[in-house]
Amino acid sequence: MKKKVVIAVIVIAVLVVAAFVIHFNNSKAEIPDKELVYLQLDTKGEDFVLSQIEGLAREELIAKWGNPDGMLSGFYGDIWSITETESIIIxxxxxxxxxxxxxxxxxxNN
Structure with missing residues (x-):
C-alpha cells in the first residue's frame, strides 16, 4: 500500500513538472508595439528595450509593427518613423x- 502511494506521488510530481515546462516553452514573450518601444526608448533607454526584442526575427517584427518606412544603406536594418522628427532604427x-x-x-528642414 505504501509503495502505491509513493508511486502515485511521483507520477503526479512528474506530470506537474512536465506541465510547467510545456507552459514556459510555449509562452513566448509578446512583442511590444512600436509606440510602446518609442516611449520606453525615451524613458528607459536602449538597453531596456533591446532586452525585450533582441534575437527576434525580422519577419516577426514586421508582422507586429508593419512594413518599415525605410531601410539602412550600408547596414542591415530598418527604419520606422514615429513622429516627423523621430524614428526607431533596428x-x-x-x-x-x-x-x-x-x-x-x-x-x-522647415
Whole structure:
C-alpha cells in the first residue's frame, strides 16, 4: 500500500513538472508595439528595450509593427518613423535577428 502511494506521488510530481515546462516553452514573450518601444526608448533607454526584442526575427517584427518606412544603406536594418522628427532604427544580425535598436532624432528642414 505504501509503495502505491509513493508511486502515485511521483507520477503526479512528474506530470506537474512536465506541465510547467510545456507552459514556459510555449509562452513566448509578446512583442511590444512600436509606440510602446518609442516611449520606453525615451524613458528607459536602449538597453531596456533591446532586452525585450533582441534575437527576434525580422519577419516577426514586421508582422507586429508593419512594413518599415525605410531601410539602412550600408547596414542591415530598418527604419520606422514615429513622429516627423523621430524614428526607431533596428539593426539586424547576419541571421536576420534584432541586434541593436536606436532612437533617431531627425533634423526638421522647415
Amino acid at each position: 539593426y539586424y544580425s547576419a541571421e536576420s535577428t534584432v541586434e541593436h535598436i536606436k532612437l533617431q532624432q531627425n533634423e526638421n
